Amino acid sequence: MPTPVPTVLVLDAEPLPRLGRLTGRARIVHTDAAGLAERLPSADVLLVWDFTSHAVREAWPGVGPRPRWVHTASAGVDHLMCPSLAASGTVVTNARGIFEQPVAEYVAALVLAIAKDLPRTLDLQRERTWRHRETRRLAGTRACVVGSGPIGRTIARTLKALDVTTALVGRVPRTGIHGPGDLDRLMSRADWVIAAAPLTEQTRGMFDIRCFGVMQPSAHFINVGRGPLVVEEALAEALAKRWIAGAALDVFVEEPLAPGSPLWRVPGLIVCPPQSGGTGGGRAENGVQFVEMFERWAAGRPLVNVVDKQRGYVPGR
């Protein structure tokens, strides 16, 4: 009797690259958010591609068996974690390794665009106005990167390659990484404060009005972590009062940002629909990663990128 073919339930709206490689080795079943609860009991594996959805968190506590393994094609897992998933025997893995470099490049793009005043250059071109401006030298400026996971570390490495003096802040101090006790001091001297932390109970709302008050009036704040790290009203107030010089948000408390949101029009704020991790090859790379992980799982070998479900991220290194 052949081994039964496991069922991989895929939560995604769009067709997926590379999963065809699993033909014959897995039964691929697609679902949207509405059909998730009904199909969960028959799935061995759940693959979450639509990582803007909270469908997993909503469907998980329901009735019936649950997949033994959940993989999310994202770095953060806050969109799917819930007490019943955390308490279960289900293994959760993430897409560590895919997003680090694109996110770091995106941060470098924002920092350089701000230093070189590129948004104003584009405005002046639209107005056909020739105006020489002095712009900032990036080398020698100071960055404080909050979040010492692989994304934060890659951002720090990229900024250092551009001769930015960069400090990395994590949950616990270790070699080359500052602890939370150094955060205020580092933020108070930084030209660039970059949020790249996971969303956990400790980090939710950590960038609040007090925090923006600590920064220099010439400082810029960039969030590529998760929207709820930031108290958005406090950021808007800090910008309006010129406590800080500017900001760029790649993630928001509510996504998509409503057309009526005041955030679209806050002076000094660049609104980037979430794409820091998006690259031409991103979805394909995610597909390749899942196929490799499936092969490990099917062979009974240990999975990689295993999330600590209590902490809410992949610990280590």
Added chain:
Amino acid sequence: MPTPVPTVLVLDAEPLPRLGRLTGRARIVHTDAAGLAERLPSADVLLVWDFTSHAVREAWPGVGPRPRWVHTASAGVDHLMCPSLAASGTVVTNARGIFEQPVAEYVAALVLAIAKDLPRTLDLQRERTWRHRETRRLAGTRACVVGSGPIGRTIARTLKALDVTTALVGRVPRTGIHGPGDLDRLMSRADWVIAAAPLTEQTRGMFDIRCFGVMQPSAHFINVGRGPLVVEEALAEALAKRWIAGAALDVFVEEPLAPGSPLWRVPGLIVCPPQSGGTGGGRAENGVQFVEMFERWAAGRPLVNVVDKQRGYVPGR
């Protein structure tokens, strides 16, 4: 009898930082372009700050003694070189060392902004439109930097730090630098072609329609060298016909670019009023550099950054 205090004639419209340090050691006389010819005969040194002006080239061939030393606060010297200056005993020096890093950062800013589609992000924000887009990964793309002087080499180093595979092309091949014979092959494979060459008889108009035809349809062209390196009509045509994907010009054949120039509105072209070298500290750094060079000159020590007046740039290294 005290040594006579030399006269430093300064061609610039704006007040200058740091020249006050020469008080008592030099007589500083300011002039605009119109007064230059009249004042040249009484000047020992000419300091050209307004390097967008052709006033030197126009005034030099006139009557009377000429300064023994001309320093320009720019990397290029094409704006002041003329046959009579080239044939004279006057030493010409430039601002080598000041512009390398700001220009390289500016190129990195443009390359990253294009890869991450930042101009479109700003457009979408203006329209309050939330749209996820896949963008390009910069790491692993290929650049061809044309011009192997200090600026070209610093651009290459900066792009390499961002994991861009970068080739440098110079007038003569040497270690780590390709010769002109490799240019077509390198351009045909490049994602980014960056012009950073001096303007000489050999380089004038080198980026012509043939050249844009060699590039990939996905390639972008960036000019931070001198405007006349590029046949602007050919670039506009190549963009209109989608022979290349986009371009950014920091310098132009005619500057300032007239409000009626069609270049303001060429699709895919970013127009940057010349500022790649401009940084907050730029003018002060130029002032410090001139003061140091003046001290060498006054002490009879050899000058640095001496331009080969036949070639039109500082040779070497």
